[in-house]
Amino acid sequence: xxxxxILWVNLVEDGLPGIALTFEKGEKDVxxxxxxxxxxxxxxxxxxxxxxxxxxxxxxxLLGLFGLLFANSSYSLDHIRTVMFVxxxxxxxxYIFSCKSIRSNLWEYNPFSNHYLTGSVLFSMFLLALVVxxxxxxxxxxTTALPGIDWVILFALGIINVVLIEATKWIFxxxxxxx
Numbered sequence: 001x002x003x004x005x006i007l008w009v010n011l012v013e014d015g016l017p018g019i020a021l022t023f024e025k026g027e028k029d030v031x032x033x034x035x036x037x038x039x040x041x042x043x044x045x046x047x048x049x050x051x052x053x054x055x056x057x058x059x060x061x062l063l064g065l066f067g068l069l070f071a072n073s074s075y076s077l078d079h080i081r082t083v084m085f086v087x088x089x090x091x092x093x094x095y096i097f098s099c100k101s102i103r104s105n106l107w108e109y110n111p112f113s114n115h116y117l118t119g120s121v122l123f124s125m126f127l128l129a130l131v132v133x134x135x136x137x138x139x140x141x142x143t144t145a146l147p148g149i150d151w152v153i154l155f156a157l158g159i160i161n162v163v164l165i166e167a168t169k170w171i172f173x174x175x176x177x178x179x
Contacts (some may be wrong), residue, residue, distance in 0.1 A: 020116040027135035046172035
């Protein structure tokens with residue numbers, strides 16, 4: 001990926017949905033949780049495991065895809081870069097819905113209840129498509145138009161990430177409810 005692509009992912013693909021999360025309503029059962037002391041870290045052990053597992057798994061999936069594309073000499077470097085760029089962007093845009101609540105699984109709440117978040121994700125996907133398909137933006141960002149199958153594969157990888165997050169959350173939620 002180019003420096004501009006990395007900057008784009010950090011500012012546009014992560015920034016807009018991140019700002020939209022500030023409009024997220026509080027959890028309904030927040031008052032049922034015990035107060036946490038000052039010594040308790042903001043990142044709980046379960047959050048650390050989720051962050052670590054998802055990061056490693058995402059990286060392995062994207063690096064594996066990179067390896068497959070790079071080994072196939074019919075793909076240009078710009079095409080491979082574009083796939084990695086879109087893959088990284090879609091991952092963050094898809095798993096943000098899973099990160100709305102660390103104490104509940106995705107099927108226990110409406111992931112689309114925050115209209116600002118849903119709108120910012122859709123808008124970010126639209127902007128991502130512009131960068132991939134508009135010729136003058138392709139020149140600036142060193143992207144190429146992706147065929148539909150690439151988008152299907154990248155969305156599938158993003159959904160696999162969400163499933164991993166939810167499975168990890170489910171394990172920790174189940175463990176915490178047993179205690």
